[in-house]
Amino acid sequence: MTQPAATPPDLAVTIAGLRLRNPVMVASGTFGYGVEYADVMPLAELGAIVVKGISLAPCAGNATPRLVEVPGGLVNAIGLQNPGVDGFIAQYMPFLRRQAVPVVVNIWGRRIEEYAEVAARLDGVPGVHALEINISCPNIKDGGHVFGTRLDTAAEVVAAVRAHTRLPIMPKLAPNVSDIAAFARAVEAAGADALALINSFPAMVIDVETRRPVLANVTGGLSGPAIHPIAVKLVYEAARAVKIPVIGIGGISGPREALEFLIAGASAVQIGSANFGDPAVAGKVVEGIADYMRRHAMSSMRDLIGSLNLL
Protein backbone atom coordinates (compact mmCIF):
# COMPACT_ATOMS: atom_id res chain seq x y z
CA MET A 1 0.00 0.00 0.00
CA THR A 2 1.15 3.49 -0.81
CA GLN A 3 0.85 6.43 1.55
CA PRO A 4 -1.99 8.91 1.09
CA ALA A 5 -0.99 12.10 -0.67
CA ALA A 6 -0.66 15.15 1.53
CA THR A 7 -2.63 17.49 -0.74
CA PRO A 8 -6.08 16.80 -2.17
CA PRO A 9 -5.85 15.22 -5.62
CA ASP A 10 -6.47 17.49 -8.59
CA LEU A 11 -9.16 15.94 -10.77
CA ALA A 12 -8.99 18.57 -13.52
CA VAL A 13 -8.46 17.41 -17.07
CA THR A 14 -8.14 19.23 -20.37
CA ILE A 15 -10.05 17.71 -23.26
CA ALA A 16 -9.74 19.28 -26.68
CA GLY A 17 -8.59 22.54 -25.13
CA LEU A 18 -11.53 22.50 -22.74
CA ARG A 19 -10.62 22.48 -19.08
CA LEU A 20 -12.96 20.32 -16.97
CA ARG A 21 -12.91 20.47 -13.17
CA ASN A 22 -13.17 16.69 -13.12
CA PRO A 23 -13.31 13.93 -15.73
CA VAL A 24 -16.95 12.95 -15.10
CA MET A 25 -19.48 14.00 -17.73
CA VAL A 26 -23.08 12.92 -18.25
CA ALA A 27 -23.84 11.21 -21.54
CA SER A 28 -26.11 12.47 -24.28
CA GLY A 29 -29.71 11.32 -24.02
CA THR A 30 -29.48 10.38 -20.37
CA PHE A 31 -29.56 13.83 -18.76
CA GLY A 32 -31.91 15.75 -21.01
CA TYR A 33 -30.74 19.34 -21.22
CA GLY A 34 -29.60 19.52 -17.62
CA VAL A 35 -32.63 21.40 -16.38
CA GLU A 36 -34.48 18.14 -15.72
CA TYR A 37 -31.94 16.99 -13.11
CA ALA A 38 -30.52 20.25 -11.79
CA ASP A 39 -32.61 20.08 -8.58
CA VAL A 40 -30.91 16.91 -7.39
CA MET A 41 -27.54 16.87 -9.21
CA PRO A 42 -25.84 20.28 -9.01
CA LEU A 43 -24.61 20.83 -12.56
CA ALA A 44 -21.52 22.72 -11.36
CA GLU A 45 -20.25 19.47 -9.84
CA LEU A 46 -20.10 17.80 -13.27
CA GLY A 47 -17.02 17.82 -15.47
CA ALA A 48 -19.36 18.66 -18.35
CA ILE A 49 -22.86 18.00 -19.56
CA VAL A 50 -23.52 16.44 -22.97
CA VAL A 51 -27.03 17.34 -24.01
CA LYS A 52 -29.54 15.22 -25.92
CA GLY A 53 -28.72 14.95 -29.63
CA ILE A 54 -29.64 17.93 -31.78
CA SER A 55 -30.48 17.91 -35.48
CA LEU A 56 -31.07 20.70 -37.99
CA ALA A 57 -34.88 20.36 -38.04
CA PRO A 58 -37.03 19.24 -35.11
CA CYS A 59 -37.35 15.46 -34.93
CA ALA A 60 -40.37 13.58 -33.54
CA GLY A 61 -38.44 10.41 -32.76
CA ASN A 62 -39.83 6.89 -32.84
CA ALA A 63 -43.22 5.46 -31.89
CA THR A 64 -43.63 3.92 -28.44
CA PRO A 65 -42.60 1.70 -26.66
CA ARG A 66 -39.15 3.25 -26.78
CA LEU A 67 -37.39 1.71 -23.80
CA VAL A 68 -37.19 -1.64 -22.08
CA GLU A 69 -35.18 -2.81 -19.09
CA VAL A 70 -33.28 -6.06 -19.49
CA PRO A 71 -31.01 -7.84 -17.00
CA GLY A 72 -28.00 -5.58 -16.58
CA GLY A 73 -29.10 -2.96 -19.01
CA LEU A 74 -31.59 -0.97 -21.03
CA VAL A 75 -32.53 -1.25 -24.68
CA ASN A 76 -33.74 2.04 -26.08
CA ALA A 77 -35.01 3.30 -29.38
CA ILE A 78 -36.00 6.86 -28.58
CA GLY A 79 -35.17 7.92 -32.12
CA LEU A 80 -33.36 11.19 -31.35
CA GLN A 81 -36.49 13.25 -30.60
CA ASN A 82 -35.36 16.87 -30.27
CA PRO A 83 -36.56 20.42 -30.93
CA GLY A 84 -34.02 21.13 -33.69
CA VAL A 85 -30.96 23.33 -33.38
CA ASP A 86 -32.82 26.66 -33.38
CA GLY A 87 -35.38 25.37 -30.88
CA PHE A 88 -32.59 24.03 -28.68
CA ILE A 89 -30.75 27.35 -28.67
CA ALA A 90 -33.95 29.27 -27.86
CA GLN A 91 -35.41 26.87 -25.29
CA TYR A 92 -32.42 25.49 -23.45
CA MET A 93 -29.31 27.65 -23.90
CA PRO A 94 -30.59 30.54 -21.73
CA PHE A 95 -30.69 28.10 -18.80
CA LEU A 96 -27.51 26.24 -19.68
CA ARG A 97 -25.31 29.32 -20.13
CA ARG A 98 -26.17 30.42 -16.60
CA GLN A 99 -24.78 27.17 -15.21
CA ALA A 100 -21.16 26.88 -14.16
CA VAL A 101 -20.62 23.78 -16.30
CA PRO A 102 -19.14 23.26 -19.76
CA VAL A 103 -21.88 22.39 -22.26
CA VAL A 104 -21.13 19.84 -24.97
CA VAL A 105 -23.81 19.69 -27.66
CA ASN A 106 -24.34 16.30 -29.28
CA ILE A 107 -25.22 16.77 -32.97
CA TRP A 108 -26.49 14.43 -35.67
CA GLY A 109 -27.89 14.53 -39.17
CA ARG A 110 -29.37 12.40 -41.90
CA ARG A 111 -26.96 13.83 -44.46
CA ILE A 112 -23.39 15.07 -44.06
CA GLU A 113 -24.50 18.58 -45.00
CA GLU A 114 -26.93 18.56 -42.06
CA TYR A 115 -24.13 17.83 -39.60
CA ALA A 116 -22.18 20.73 -41.07
CA GLU A 117 -25.14 23.10 -40.89
CA VAL A 118 -25.94 22.23 -37.26
CA ALA A 119 -22.29 22.76 -36.38
CA ALA A 120 -22.25 26.10 -38.15
CA ARG A 121 -25.34 27.31 -36.29
CA LEU A 122 -23.87 26.35 -32.93
CA ASP A 123 -20.51 27.98 -33.65
CA GLY A 124 -20.33 31.17 -31.64
CA VAL A 125 -23.46 30.50 -29.57
CA PRO A 126 -22.55 31.71 -26.07
CA GLY A 127 -22.29 28.90 -23.58
CA VAL A 128 -21.65 26.11 -26.11
CA HIS A 129 -18.19 24.73 -25.33
CA ALA A 130 -17.79 21.75 -27.67
CA LEU A 131 -19.62 19.49 -30.10
CA GLU A 132 -19.98 15.74 -29.81
CA ILE A 133 -20.69 14.28 -33.24
CA ASN A 134 -23.10 11.36 -33.13
CA ILE A 135 -22.10 9.01 -35.93
CA SER A 136 -23.26 5.96 -34.08
CA CYS A 137 -26.92 6.09 -33.07
CA PRO A 138 -28.43 2.68 -33.85
CA ASN A 139 -31.99 3.99 -33.89
CA ILE A 140 -32.41 6.00 -37.05
CA LYS A 141 -32.33 4.19 -40.33
CA ASP A 142 -31.04 6.85 -42.67
CA GLY A 143 -28.42 8.59 -40.56
CA GLY A 144 -26.14 8.32 -37.60
CA HIS A 145 -25.07 4.73 -37.55
CA VAL A 146 -24.78 4.58 -41.31
CA PHE A 147 -21.90 7.07 -41.12
CA GLY A 148 -20.20 5.60 -38.12
CA THR A 149 -19.73 2.04 -39.31
CA ARG A 150 -17.82 2.99 -42.49
CA LEU A 151 -14.36 4.49 -42.30
CA ASP A 152 -14.79 6.83 -45.25
CA THR A 153 -18.11 8.33 -44.17
CA ALA A 154 -17.05 8.60 -40.53
CA ALA A 155 -14.10 10.71 -41.63
CA GLU A 156 -16.23 12.72 -44.07
CA VAL A 157 -18.71 13.73 -41.36
CA VAL A 158 -15.91 14.81 -39.03
CA ALA A 159 -14.15 16.77 -41.78
CA ALA A 160 -17.40 18.51 -42.75
CA VAL A 161 -18.08 19.53 -39.16
CA ARG A 162 -14.44 20.60 -38.74
CA ALA A 163 -14.82 22.95 -41.69
CA HIS A 164 -17.88 24.66 -40.16
CA THR A 165 -16.94 25.29 -36.54
CA ARG A 166 -14.14 26.62 -34.38
CA LEU A 167 -15.49 24.64 -31.41
CA PRO A 168 -13.68 21.54 -30.22
CA ILE A 169 -15.25 18.48 -31.87
CA MET A 170 -15.43 14.94 -30.57
CA PRO A 171 -17.03 12.18 -32.64
CA LYS A 172 -18.86 9.44 -30.70
CA LEU A 173 -17.96 6.06 -32.14
CA ALA A 174 -20.03 2.94 -32.68
CA PRO A 175 -18.94 -0.22 -30.84
CA ASN A 176 -19.92 -2.71 -33.55
CA VAL A 177 -17.02 -2.31 -35.92
CA SER A 178 -14.29 -4.83 -36.63
CA ASP A 179 -11.34 -2.53 -35.95
CA ILE A 180 -12.01 0.35 -33.56
CA ALA A 181 -8.41 1.58 -33.84
CA ALA A 182 -8.90 2.23 -37.55
CA PHE A 183 -11.97 4.37 -36.83
CA ALA A 184 -10.15 6.24 -34.08
CA ARG A 185 -7.27 7.04 -36.42
CA ALA A 186 -9.64 8.00 -39.26
CA VAL A 187 -11.54 10.58 -37.21
CA GLU A 188 -8.32 11.89 -35.68
CA ALA A 189 -6.91 12.44 -39.17
CA ALA A 190 -10.16 14.16 -40.19
CA GLY A 191 -9.72 16.81 -37.53
CA ALA A 192 -11.29 15.48 -34.34
CA ASP A 193 -10.00 17.09 -31.15
CA ALA A 194 -11.07 14.14 -29.01
CA LEU A 195 -13.21 11.05 -29.43
CA ALA A 196 -15.88 9.44 -27.34
CA LEU A 197 -16.84 5.78 -27.19
CA ILE A 198 -18.96 3.72 -27.02
CA ASN A 199 -22.49 4.40 -28.12
CA SER A 200 -25.12 1.76 -27.27
CA PHE A 201 -24.78 -1.66 -28.86
CA PRO A 202 -27.43 -2.62 -31.46
CA ALA A 203 -29.90 -4.97 -29.73
CA MET A 204 -33.40 -6.45 -29.82
CA VAL A 205 -35.94 -7.77 -27.32
CA ILE A 206 -38.91 -10.00 -28.18
CA ASP A 207 -42.06 -10.62 -26.13
CA VAL A 208 -42.32 -14.40 -26.49
CA GLU A 209 -46.02 -14.54 -25.59
CA THR A 210 -47.05 -12.21 -28.40
CA ARG A 211 -43.94 -12.94 -30.52
CA ARG A 212 -43.75 -9.22 -31.17
CA PRO A 213 -40.68 -7.02 -30.75
CA VAL A 214 -40.97 -5.09 -27.49
CA LEU A 215 -39.75 -1.83 -29.03
CA ALA A 216 -41.89 -0.12 -31.67
CA ASN A 217 -38.69 0.44 -33.65
CA VAL A 218 -38.09 -3.38 -33.53
CA THR A 219 -34.41 -2.88 -32.67
CA GLY A 220 -32.67 -0.53 -30.28
CA GLY A 221 -29.42 0.11 -28.49
CA LEU A 222 -28.20 -1.75 -25.39
CA SER A 223 -26.63 0.34 -22.65
CA GLY A 224 -25.85 -0.18 -18.99
CA PRO A 225 -23.59 -2.50 -16.98
CA ALA A 226 -23.91 -5.28 -19.57
CA ILE A 227 -21.80 -3.36 -22.10
CA HIS A 228 -19.12 -2.07 -19.72
CA PRO A 229 -16.41 -4.71 -20.30
CA ILE A 230 -16.93 -4.39 -24.05
CA ALA A 231 -16.49 -0.63 -23.75
CA VAL A 232 -13.32 -0.96 -21.66
CA LYS A 233 -11.72 -3.13 -24.32
CA LEU A 234 -12.66 -0.73 -27.11
CA VAL A 235 -11.50 2.34 -25.14
CA TYR A 236 -8.21 0.57 -24.44
CA GLU A 237 -7.68 -0.11 -28.15
CA ALA A 238 -8.76 3.34 -29.29
CA ALA A 239 -6.60 5.16 -26.73
CA ARG A 240 -3.52 3.27 -27.92
CA ALA A 241 -4.25 4.18 -31.53
CA VAL A 242 -4.48 7.97 -31.29
CA LYS A 243 -2.82 10.98 -29.68
CA ILE A 244 -6.07 12.90 -29.05
CA PRO A 245 -7.94 12.38 -25.75
CA VAL A 246 -10.43 9.57 -25.51
CA ILE A 247 -13.65 9.71 -23.48
CA GLY A 248 -14.84 6.40 -22.09
CA ILE A 249 -18.57 5.62 -22.09
CA GLY A 250 -20.54 2.49 -21.33
CA GLY A 251 -22.03 0.97 -18.22
CA ILE A 252 -20.55 3.17 -15.53
CA SER A 253 -22.61 2.75 -12.38
CA GLY A 254 -20.00 3.72 -9.82
CA PRO A 255 -16.38 4.82 -9.38
CA ARG A 256 -14.91 1.42 -10.22
CA GLU A 257 -16.18 1.36 -13.79
CA ALA A 258 -15.05 4.96 -14.35
CA LEU A 259 -11.59 4.12 -12.99
CA GLU A 260 -11.33 1.18 -15.41
CA PHE A 261 -11.82 3.54 -18.35
CA LEU A 262 -9.29 6.02 -17.01
CA ILE A 263 -6.72 3.33 -16.32
CA ALA A 264 -7.35 1.91 -19.81
CA GLY A 265 -6.36 5.28 -21.27
CA ALA A 266 -9.47 7.45 -21.26
CA SER A 267 -8.93 11.08 -20.23
CA ALA A 268 -12.55 11.49 -19.15
CA VAL A 269 -15.72 9.44 -18.87
CA GLN A 270 -19.43 9.82 -19.43
CA ILE A 271 -22.16 8.32 -17.26
CA GLY A 272 -25.30 7.26 -19.10
CA SER A 273 -28.06 4.88 -18.04
CA ALA A 274 -27.01 5.00 -14.38
CA ASN A 275 -28.32 8.57 -14.15
CA PHE A 276 -31.84 7.14 -14.41
CA GLY A 277 -31.34 4.88 -11.39
CA ASP A 278 -29.52 7.45 -9.27
CA PRO A 279 -29.68 11.05 -10.47
CA ALA A 280 -26.81 11.92 -8.12
CA VAL A 281 -24.51 9.12 -9.29
CA ALA A 282 -22.12 11.47 -11.13
CA GLY A 283 -21.21 13.25 -7.91
CA LYS A 284 -20.58 9.91 -6.24
CA VAL A 285 -18.28 8.86 -9.08
CA VAL A 286 -16.30 12.11 -8.75
CA GLU A 287 -15.91 11.52 -5.02
CA GLY A 288 -14.97 7.89 -5.58
CA ILE A 289 -12.24 8.83 -8.06
CA ALA A 290 -10.84 11.35 -5.57
CA ASP A 291 -10.86 8.71 -2.81
CA TYR A 292 -9.06 6.30 -5.08
CA MET A 293 -6.40 8.85 -5.95
CA ARG A 294 -5.82 9.61 -2.27
CA ARG A 295 -5.46 5.91 -1.49
CA HIS A 296 -3.00 5.46 -4.33
CA ALA A 297 -1.07 8.67 -3.64
CA MET A 298 -1.98 10.19 -6.99
CA SER A 299 -1.89 13.98 -7.11
CA SER A 300 -3.20 14.60 -10.62
CA MET A 301 -5.11 12.83 -13.35
CA ARG A 302 -1.82 12.31 -15.20
CA ASP A 303 -0.98 9.70 -12.59
CA LEU A 304 -4.20 7.83 -13.31
CA ILE A 305 -4.91 8.13 -17.03
CA GLY A 306 -3.46 5.21 -18.98
CA SER A 307 -1.85 3.74 -15.88
CA LEU A 308 -2.75 0.19 -16.90
CA ASN A 309 -0.27 -2.30 -15.54
CA LEU A 310 0.38 -4.97 -18.17
CA LEU A 311 3.30 -6.63 -16.41
Added chain:
Amino acid sequence: MQLETATVMEHELAGGDYRLLTLASQRIADTVLPGQFVSLGLVAPADAILRRPFSVCDAGAGRLTILYKPVGRGTRAMLALRAGDTLSLLGPLGHGFPLPPSDAAQAPLLPVLVAGGYGVAPLYLLARRYPRRGLLFVGGATGRDILMTSAFAALGWEVHVATEDGSLGEHGRVTTPLDTWLAAREVDARHDFFACGPTGLLHAVAQRAAAGNQRAWVSLDRHMGCGVGACLACVQRLNNDDGEKVWGRVCKDGPVFDAARIVWE
Protein backbone atom coordinates in the same frame (compact mmCIF):
# COMPACT_ATOMS: atom_id res chain seq x y z
CA MET B 1 -38.06 17.75 -6.80
CA GLN B 2 -35.98 16.25 -4.02
CA LEU B 3 -33.84 13.16 -3.69
CA GLU B 4 -33.86 11.72 -0.21
CA THR B 5 -33.40 8.55 1.77
CA ALA B 6 -36.76 7.34 3.07
CA THR B 7 -37.40 4.79 5.79
CA VAL B 8 -40.08 2.11 5.59
CA MET B 9 -42.64 2.68 8.34
CA GLU B 10 -45.35 0.19 7.42
CA HIS B 11 -45.76 -2.43 4.73
CA GLU B 12 -49.11 -4.15 4.77
CA LEU B 13 -51.60 -6.05 2.66
CA ALA B 14 -54.26 -3.84 1.14
CA GLY B 15 -56.54 -6.62 -0.07
CA GLY B 16 -55.95 -9.13 -2.83
CA ASP B 17 -52.27 -9.16 -3.79
CA TYR B 18 -51.94 -5.41 -3.29
CA ARG B 19 -49.67 -3.80 -0.72
CA LEU B 20 -49.57 -0.42 0.98
CA LEU B 21 -46.06 0.86 1.60
CA THR B 22 -45.71 3.80 3.98
CA LEU B 23 -42.43 5.70 4.05
CA ALA B 24 -41.07 8.36 6.39
CA SER B 25 -40.02 11.19 4.10
CA GLN B 26 -38.43 14.39 5.34
CA ARG B 27 -39.36 16.71 2.50
CA ILE B 28 -41.30 14.97 -0.26
CA ALA B 29 -44.31 13.85 1.78
CA ASP B 30 -45.25 17.38 2.73
CA THR B 31 -44.95 18.87 -0.75
CA VAL B 32 -46.53 16.21 -2.97
CA LEU B 33 -49.84 17.12 -4.62
CA PRO B 34 -52.68 14.76 -5.67
CA GLY B 35 -51.81 12.95 -8.89
CA GLN B 36 -48.07 13.51 -8.57
CA PHE B 37 -45.83 10.51 -8.16
CA VAL B 38 -42.54 9.44 -6.64
CA SER B 39 -39.89 7.03 -7.87
CA LEU B 40 -38.19 4.46 -5.71
CA GLY B 41 -34.58 3.43 -6.17
CA LEU B 42 -34.49 -0.32 -5.76
CA VAL B 43 -31.70 -2.16 -4.01
CA ALA B 44 -32.82 -5.44 -5.53
CA PRO B 45 -32.71 -6.88 -8.09
CA ALA B 46 -29.08 -5.76 -8.23
CA ASP B 47 -29.15 -5.39 -12.00
CA ALA B 48 -32.29 -3.22 -12.08
CA ILE B 49 -31.31 -0.05 -13.93
CA LEU B 50 -34.47 1.98 -13.60
CA ARG B 51 -36.23 3.44 -10.61
CA ARG B 52 -39.89 2.47 -10.22
CA PRO B 53 -42.63 5.14 -10.34
CA PHE B 54 -45.67 5.08 -8.04
CA SER B 55 -48.60 7.40 -7.56
CA VAL B 56 -48.84 8.78 -4.08
CA CYS B 57 -51.94 7.44 -2.37
CA ASP B 58 -51.72 9.42 0.84
CA ALA B 59 -49.26 11.95 2.24
CA GLY B 60 -48.73 14.36 5.07
CA ALA B 61 -46.98 14.81 8.39
CA GLY B 62 -43.70 13.44 7.08
CA ARG B 63 -45.17 10.20 5.74
CA LEU B 64 -46.30 9.08 2.34
CA THR B 65 -48.03 5.92 1.19
CA ILE B 66 -47.98 4.13 -2.14
CA LEU B 67 -50.23 1.30 -3.30
CA TYR B 68 -48.70 -1.41 -5.47
CA LYS B 69 -49.22 -4.89 -6.84
CA PRO B 70 -46.22 -7.20 -7.20
CA VAL B 71 -46.31 -7.93 -10.91
CA GLY B 72 -42.80 -7.39 -12.25
CA ARG B 73 -39.17 -7.75 -11.22
CA GLY B 74 -39.10 -4.49 -9.35
CA THR B 75 -42.39 -4.76 -7.48
CA ARG B 76 -41.72 -8.39 -6.55
CA ALA B 77 -38.38 -7.34 -5.06
CA MET B 78 -40.22 -4.70 -3.05
CA LEU B 79 -42.09 -7.46 -1.18
CA ALA B 80 -38.96 -7.96 0.91
CA LEU B 81 -39.06 -4.43 2.33
CA ARG B 82 -39.48 -4.36 6.12
CA ALA B 83 -40.07 -1.57 8.61
CA GLY B 84 -36.78 0.24 9.18
CA ASP B 85 -35.37 -0.50 5.71
CA THR B 86 -34.25 2.55 3.77
CA LEU B 87 -34.55 3.33 0.09
CA SER B 88 -33.95 6.20 -2.29
CA LEU B 89 -37.00 8.38 -2.90
CA LEU B 90 -37.25 10.95 -5.71
CA GLY B 91 -40.15 13.35 -5.93
CA PRO B 92 -42.59 14.94 -6.11
CA LEU B 93 -42.64 14.20 -9.84
CA GLY B 94 -44.91 15.33 -12.65
CA HIS B 95 -48.09 17.33 -12.73
CA GLY B 96 -51.13 16.10 -10.86
CA PHE B 97 -54.86 16.82 -10.81
CA PRO B 98 -55.92 20.47 -10.71
CA LEU B 99 -57.45 21.41 -7.38
CA PRO B 100 -59.98 24.22 -7.36
CA PRO B 101 -58.55 27.32 -5.69
CA SER B 102 -59.75 27.57 -2.10
CA ASP B 103 -60.73 31.22 -2.59
CA ALA B 104 -62.75 30.63 -5.77
CA ALA B 105 -65.85 32.79 -6.05
CA GLN B 106 -67.91 29.86 -7.25
CA ALA B 107 -68.19 26.50 -5.51
CA PRO B 108 -66.27 23.79 -7.36
CA LEU B 109 -68.21 21.40 -9.55
CA LEU B 110 -69.14 17.97 -8.26
CA PRO B 111 -66.03 15.77 -8.51
CA VAL B 112 -66.63 12.36 -10.12
CA LEU B 113 -63.73 9.97 -9.66
CA VAL B 114 -63.41 6.90 -11.88
CA ALA B 115 -60.84 4.25 -11.05
CA GLY B 116 -59.76 0.89 -12.34
CA GLY B 117 -58.09 -1.39 -9.78
CA TYR B 118 -55.21 0.36 -8.06
CA GLY B 119 -56.05 3.50 -9.99
CA VAL B 120 -57.78 4.48 -6.75
CA ALA B 121 -54.34 5.38 -5.36
CA PRO B 122 -53.90 8.97 -6.62
CA LEU B 123 -57.66 9.56 -6.42
CA TYR B 124 -57.61 8.91 -2.68
CA LEU B 125 -55.16 11.76 -2.06
CA LEU B 126 -57.29 13.90 -4.38
CA ALA B 127 -60.44 13.08 -2.39
CA ARG B 128 -58.60 13.90 0.85
CA ARG B 129 -57.62 17.34 -0.47
CA TYR B 130 -60.69 18.20 -2.56
CA PRO B 131 -62.74 21.11 -1.18
CA ARG B 132 -66.02 19.24 -1.60
CA ARG B 133 -67.21 15.65 -1.47
CA GLY B 134 -68.17 13.71 -4.57
CA LEU B 135 -68.50 10.23 -6.00
CA LEU B 136 -66.11 7.39 -6.66
CA PHE B 137 -66.82 4.78 -9.34
CA VAL B 138 -64.36 1.92 -9.09
CA GLY B 139 -64.11 -1.23 -11.17
CA GLY B 140 -61.90 -4.29 -11.28
CA ALA B 141 -61.69 -7.82 -12.59
CA THR B 142 -62.77 -9.32 -9.26
CA GLY B 143 -63.66 -8.20 -5.75
CA ARG B 144 -59.99 -8.70 -4.84
CA ASP B 145 -59.13 -5.80 -7.15
CA ILE B 146 -61.45 -3.35 -5.38
CA LEU B 147 -59.37 -1.42 -2.88
CA MET B 148 -59.75 1.38 -0.32
CA THR B 149 -63.50 1.84 -0.78
CA SER B 150 -64.05 2.10 2.98
CA ALA B 151 -61.42 4.83 3.13
CA PHE B 152 -63.32 6.87 0.52
CA ALA B 153 -66.59 6.20 2.35
CA ALA B 154 -64.99 7.37 5.58
CA LEU B 155 -64.29 10.71 3.85
CA GLY B 156 -67.98 10.94 3.09
CA TRP B 157 -67.70 10.10 -0.61
CA GLU B 158 -70.37 8.03 -2.35
CA VAL B 159 -68.84 4.80 -3.66
CA HIS B 160 -70.08 2.71 -6.62
CA VAL B 161 -68.39 -0.63 -7.34
CA ALA B 162 -68.43 -2.89 -10.38
CA THR B 163 -66.54 -6.13 -11.02
CA GLU B 164 -66.23 -8.03 -14.26
CA ASP B 165 -66.95 -11.35 -12.55
CA GLY B 166 -69.76 -9.91 -10.47
CA SER B 167 -68.12 -10.93 -7.19
CA LEU B 168 -68.53 -7.42 -5.73
CA GLY B 169 -70.87 -4.59 -6.61
CA GLU B 170 -72.48 -4.48 -10.02
CA HIS B 171 -71.64 -7.09 -12.63
CA GLY B 172 -69.69 -5.44 -15.44
CA ARG B 173 -67.21 -2.70 -16.03
CA VAL B 174 -67.04 0.53 -14.10
CA THR B 175 -68.87 2.23 -16.94
CA THR B 176 -72.01 0.24 -16.03
CA PRO B 177 -72.77 2.09 -12.76
CA LEU B 178 -71.25 5.28 -14.19
CA ASP B 179 -73.63 5.27 -17.16
CA THR B 180 -76.59 4.54 -14.88
CA TRP B 181 -75.66 7.53 -12.75
CA LEU B 182 -75.07 9.77 -15.78
CA ALA B 183 -78.41 8.78 -17.31
CA ALA B 184 -80.18 9.90 -14.12
CA ARG B 185 -78.43 13.28 -14.10
CA GLU B 186 -80.16 16.34 -15.44
CA VAL B 187 -78.85 17.10 -18.92
CA ASP B 188 -77.28 20.42 -17.96
CA ALA B 189 -75.87 19.30 -14.57
CA ARG B 190 -72.16 20.08 -14.32
CA HIS B 191 -69.41 17.92 -12.88
CA ASP B 192 -65.69 17.24 -13.35
CA PHE B 193 -64.25 13.79 -14.06
CA PHE B 194 -60.98 12.57 -12.57
CA ALA B 195 -59.83 9.13 -13.69
CA CYS B 196 -56.96 6.73 -13.21
CA GLY B 197 -56.76 3.21 -14.57
CA PRO B 198 -56.20 1.26 -17.78
CA THR B 199 -56.18 3.21 -21.03
CA GLY B 200 -59.54 1.75 -22.09
CA LEU B 201 -61.17 3.08 -18.93
CA LEU B 202 -59.59 6.51 -19.40
CA HIS B 203 -60.77 6.62 -22.99
CA ALA B 204 -64.30 5.64 -21.91
CA VAL B 205 -64.34 8.48 -19.39
CA ALA B 206 -62.98 10.89 -22.00
CA GLN B 207 -65.77 9.91 -24.40
CA ARG B 208 -68.43 10.49 -21.74
CA ALA B 209 -66.90 13.81 -20.80
CA ALA B 210 -66.84 14.92 -24.44
CA ALA B 211 -70.43 13.76 -25.02
CA GLY B 212 -71.65 15.68 -21.97
CA ASN B 213 -69.39 18.69 -22.52
CA GLN B 214 -67.74 18.07 -19.15
CA ARG B 215 -64.08 18.27 -18.31
CA ALA B 216 -62.09 15.15 -17.57
CA TRP B 217 -58.61 14.80 -16.11
CA VAL B 218 -56.95 11.46 -16.66
CA SER B 219 -53.80 10.03 -15.12
CA LEU B 220 -51.80 7.93 -17.58
CA ASP B 221 -49.84 4.88 -16.48
CA ARG B 222 -46.78 4.25 -18.65
CA HIS B 223 -43.49 2.47 -18.34
CA MET B 224 -41.01 5.23 -17.57
CA GLY B 225 -37.29 5.59 -17.93
CA CYS B 226 -35.97 8.52 -15.94
CA GLY B 227 -39.28 9.82 -14.48
CA VAL B 228 -38.11 13.44 -14.75
CA GLY B 229 -38.58 14.30 -18.43
CA ALA B 230 -35.02 13.66 -19.60
CA CYS B 231 -35.10 10.38 -21.53
CA LEU B 232 -38.26 10.80 -23.62
CA ALA B 233 -39.28 7.14 -23.24
CA CYS B 234 -42.82 7.61 -21.88
CA VAL B 235 -44.17 10.01 -24.45
CA GLN B 236 -47.86 10.33 -25.40
CA ARG B 237 -49.42 11.90 -28.50
CA LEU B 238 -51.33 15.06 -27.59
CA ASN B 239 -53.28 17.66 -29.56
CA ASN B 240 -51.84 21.10 -28.97
CA ASP B 241 -53.74 24.38 -29.12
CA ASP B 242 -53.04 24.71 -32.85
CA GLY B 243 -54.54 21.31 -33.61
CA GLU B 244 -51.15 19.76 -34.21
CA LYS B 245 -50.15 16.41 -32.78
CA VAL B 246 -47.19 16.70 -30.44
CA TRP B 247 -45.47 14.48 -27.91
CA GLY B 248 -46.07 15.06 -24.23
CA ARG B 249 -43.85 13.50 -21.60
CA VAL B 250 -46.12 11.46 -19.33
CA CYS B 251 -43.64 11.71 -16.45
CA LYS B 252 -43.06 15.46 -16.66
CA ASP B 253 -45.95 17.10 -18.54
CA GLY B 254 -48.34 14.52 -16.98
CA PRO B 255 -49.09 11.99 -15.71
CA VAL B 256 -52.40 13.88 -15.45
CA PHE B 257 -53.66 15.40 -18.69
CA ASP B 258 -56.84 17.09 -19.84
CA ALA B 259 -58.55 14.15 -21.56
CA ALA B 260 -59.52 16.37 -24.49
CA ARG B 261 -55.83 16.75 -25.37
CA ILE B 262 -55.09 13.03 -25.60
CA VAL B 263 -54.79 11.40 -29.01
CA TRP B 264 -56.51 8.07 -28.29
CA GLU B 265 -55.17 5.18 -30.37
